[in-house]
Amino acid sequence: MKQTRYLLVALLAVFLAGCQEQAQPEKPQAEASGQQEPKAQEDSEEAPKENGEDLSAVLKEKEMLPLPADEKDLIAQPSGKINDIYVVNAEERQQVEEAFLKEFGEVPPLPEDASEEQLDLYFNYIYSLVAYDFQDPQDVLDQMEFALSGTPEADPRFAFKENYNVEIILDSSGSMANLIEGETRMELAKGAIREFMTQVPEEANVSLRVYGHEGDGTEAQKAASCETIDEVYKRGAFDEAKFNQALDAFEPAGWTPVAGALESAKESFAGLDAKTNTNLVYLVSDGIETCGGDPVAVAKTFSESDVSPIINVIGFNADSETQQQLKEVAAAANGIFSNVNSGTELTEEFEQSQEVLARWEAWKVDSEVDVLAASNASWLAITKFENRWHASTDQQHLGLIRVFGLLQEKGYLTFNQVDALTARAAEIEQLAKESRETLVTELNRIKEQGLEKMRAEIDQKYPDDADQQ
Numbered sequence: 001m002k003q004t005r006y007l008l009v010a011l012l013a014v015f016l017a018g019c020q021e022q023a024q025p026e027k028p029q030a031e032a033s034g035q036q037e038p039k040a041q042e043d044s045e046e047a048p049k050e051n052g053e054d055l056s057a058v059l060k061e062k063e064m065l066p067l068p069a070d071e072k073d074l075i076a077q078p079s080g081k082i083n084d085i086y087v088v089n090a091e092e093r094q095q096v097e098e099a100f101l102k103e104f105g106e107v108p109p110l111p112e113d114a115s116e117e118q119l120d121l122y123f124n125y126i127y128s129l130v131a132y133d134f135q136d137p138q139d140v141l142d143q144m145e146f147a148l149s150g151t152p153e154a155d156p157r158f159a160f161k162e163n164y165n166v167e168i169i170l171d172s173s174g175s176m177a178n179l180i181e182g183e184t185r186m187e188l189a190k191g192a193i194r195e196f197m198t199q200v201p202e203e204a205n206v207s208l209r210v211y212g213h214e215g216d217g218t219e220a221q222k223a224a225s226c227e228t229i230d231e232v233y234k235r236g237a238f239d240e241a242k243f244n245q246a247l248d249a250f251e252p253a254g255w256t257p258v259a260g261a262l263e264s265a266k267e268s269f270a271g272l273d274a275k276t277n278t279n280l281v282y283l284v285s286d287g288i289e290t291c292g293g294d295p296v297a298v299a300k301t302f303s304e305s306d307v308s309p310i311i312n313v314i315g316f317n318a319d320s321e322t323q324q325q326l327k328e329v330a331a332a333a334n335g336i337f338s339n340v341n342s343g344t345e346l347t348e349e350f351e352q353s354q355e356v357l358a359r360w361e362a363w364k365v366d367s368e369v370d371v372l373a374a375s376n377a378s379w380l381a382i383t384k385f386e387n388r389w390h391a392s393t394d395q396q397h398l399g400l401i402r403v404f405g406l407l408q409e410k411g412y413l414t415f416n417q418v419d420a421l422t423a424r425a426a427e428i429e430q431l432a433k434e435s436r437e438t439l440v441t442e443l444n445r446i447k448e449q450g451l452e453k454m455r456a457e458i459d460q461k462y463p464d465d466a467d468q469q
Contacts, residue, residue, distance in 0.1 A: 055108050059121040062107075065128040068428060071435030078320030080131040084341075086399035089182050097406055103129055109412040119417065123424045126403055132396035133323065133339060134432070135388050137439050142336040143352065143381040144447065161278045164204040165235065165269070168193055169261050171285035171316075173212030176252035178286075178317070180342060185286055185316055186252050188343030193247065196350035200238055207235035207268070208246055211261040215254035225254030226291035229264045258285060258329070259293025266302040274308035281309045284346070286316040288325050295325070296332045303333035311335035314349055317342075348384060378447060386440045393432040400425040 068074045082100045110122055170193070176186040193208075200206055210232050215225030233246040265281060272279055289295050302309060313330040315323050315338070323339050330337035340346045404418045404425075413421070 055111070055114075055118055056121060058107060059118075059125050062125050063128065064124050065131055067124060067127060068431060070431070071438055074134040074432060074435055075136050077131055077134060079133040079323075080127075080129045081319075082129050084317075085130045085402055086395040089179075092179060092182070097402075100129065100403060100406070101410070104407075107412075110414070110417050112414060114417065119420050120424075123421050126400065126407075126421070127425075127428070130396070130399045130403055132392045132399070133320070133341075134392050134435075135339070135385055137385065137443060139336070139338050140381055140385045140443060142330075143338070143384075144378040161274070161276055163272070163277045164201070164280070165207075165272055165277055166200060166204055166280045167207040167209060167235070167265060167268075167282070169209045169211070169265055169281065169283045171212055171256060171258075171287060172210050172250050172252055173254055173256040173287055173290075174217045174252050175256075175287050176212070176316075180317060183343065184252070189284055189316060189346060190247050192343060192346040192350055194244060195347060197238055197243055198240065202237065204238070205235050206233070206238045206243070207231055208233035208243065209261060209265055209268075210250055211257050212252070212254050213250035217254060222255055222291070226257045226260065228254075229257060229261050231264070231268060235268065255290045256285065256287045257291035257293060258283070258289045258295040258325075259298045260291060262295055262298040262302055262329075263293075266298070266305065266307070269305075269307045269309065273306040275306075277307075279307050279309040281311045282314065282350075283311065283326075283329070284314045284316055285326060286318055286322070288322045296328045299329045299333040299335070303335070309333070312349070313337045314346065315339035316346060345388070352381070382440060382443045382447065385443065386436060389432070389436040389439070393429060393436065396432070397425055397429040 065077060065080070066073065068077060081103055082096065085096050085100060107125065110118060114122070170189060172186065176189070177184050179185075180188060197206065208231070209229065211229045212225065213230070214228035215221030232249060233243050262283070269279060299311065303311065311330065311333040313326045313333075313335055315326045318326060318339055326339075327337045329335075338349055340349060401422065404413060404421050407413045408415065408418050
C-alpha cells in the first residue's frame with residue numbers, strides 16, 4: 001500500500017511538472033498577414049484615430065461578461081467569442097488575431113490620459129472576448145462516479161454485468177474540419193478513438209455511429225444531411241482493420257442532427273437491457289443541434305429505457321452555447337459531461353473508460369474488483385480537473401497578454417496602458433490559482449466522505465445550470 005502511494009505521488013509530480021513546462025509564457029509576436037487590417041487600420045500609415053467619440057459610452061453599449069470575483073464566477077463564466085487567442089501555430093495565431101481585431105470592431109483607442117473607469121471598461125471588454133472556460137466541479141463528480149464502476153458504491157447502472165457494449169457517436173459535421181494546433185478536429189477525434197478501441201477487451205461489443213457526414217452546409221443539402229445517420233461499424237467484436245476502414249470512410253461535411261443520432265442509437269440498443277448488459281455510449285460533438293430535433297428530450301427517454309445507458313457527452317472545442325446544450329443532454333440522461341480543447345484531452349477522456357473496461361475484464365475472470373484501482377481512478381479525475389483548471393488559467397492569462405501586445409502594436413494602447421491592463425489580468429490570474437486550490441481541496445475532502453454525500457455537497461455548493469432550469 002505504501003509503495004503504491006509513493007508511486008502515485010511521484011506520478012503526480014511528473015504529471016504536473018509536464019503541464020507547467022507546456023504552459024510557459026510565450027512573448028506576444030506579431031505576424032505579417034498580407035491582408036487588410038480591420039476598417040480602423042485600412043490606412044497603414046495611420047494609427048486608429050481618436051475621433052472624439054465618448055469611449056465610455058461606446059464600451060457600455062458592448063456585451064460584456066461580469067469580471068469574476070470568486071471561484072463560483074469562474075465556474076459560471078462562458079467562453080468568449082475569441083477564446084482560442086493563445087495558440088502556438090504561427091498561421092493559426094495570425095488567423096485568430098485577425099478574427100479578434102474584426103470582433104473588436106470600431107472601438108476607439110484609449111486616450112493617453114484615460115481614466116480608471118475607461119481602463120476598467122477597456123479591460124472588461126477585452127476579457128469578455130477572450131475569456132476561457134473553467135471546468136465545473138460537478139463534471140468531476142460525474143467522472144468520479146463512473147470511475148467507481150463495479151464497486152458497491154456505484155450507481156446501479158455502473159455495476160458490472162455479463163455483457164459490455166460500447167458505442168461511439170461521432171459528429172462529422174462541417175465544423176469538425178476546423179483546425180486545432182495544425183490538425184482538424186476530425187483527425188484528432190479519429191486518433192483518440194483508434195487508440196481507445198485498441199484497449200477494449202475482446203469480449204466487449206463495439207459500434208461506431210456517425211452523423212453530419214453527408215451533404216454540405218447549404219440549405220439545399222440540409223434535409224439529406226440531417227436524415228443521414230449511419231452505424232458504420234455494426235455492433236460486434238472489435239476488428240481493428242475493419243473498424244479503422246469504417247473510421248476512414250467519412251470526412252466532415254454537413255449539418256448536426258444530435259437528436260437524430262441519439263434516437264438512432266436508442267433503437268439499435270433495443271433488447272440489450274441493463275439486467276445483463278452494461279451499456280456505454282460516447283457522444284462526441286463540437287456543435288449544437290442544427291436539424292430541429294430536441295436532443296435533451298431524446299437523451300431523457302434513452303436514459304429511462306430498460307437499456308439504462310451510461311452516456312458520456314464530450315464537447316470538442318465547443319463554444320459556450322454548444323457546451324450548455326450538451327451539458328443539458330448529459331444531465332437529462334444522468335450522464336457525464338466534459339468539454340475538451342485538444343486531442344490530448346480527448347484521449348484522456350477515453351483513457352478513463354480503458355481503466356473501467358480493464359476492471360470489467362478482470363471481474364469477469366475472477367469476480368473480484370480492485371477497489372484500490374477504483375479509488376486511484378477517482379484521484380486521477382481530481383488530478384485532471386486540477387490540471388485543466390491550471391491550463392485554463394495560464395492560457396487565459398497569456399491570451400490577454402497577447403491581445404494587449406497586439407492592441408499596442410495597432411495603436412490602441414500605450415506602453416503604460418498595457419502595464420495597467422496587465423496588472424488587472426494578474427489579479428484574475430491569482431484568483432484562478434487560489435480558486436483551483438480551494439476546489440481541489442474540497443473535492444479531495446468530499447471524496448473521502450463517500451459518493452452520496454459528495455453529490456449532495458457539490459450540488460448544493462455548485463449547482464448544475466441545467467438543474468436550475
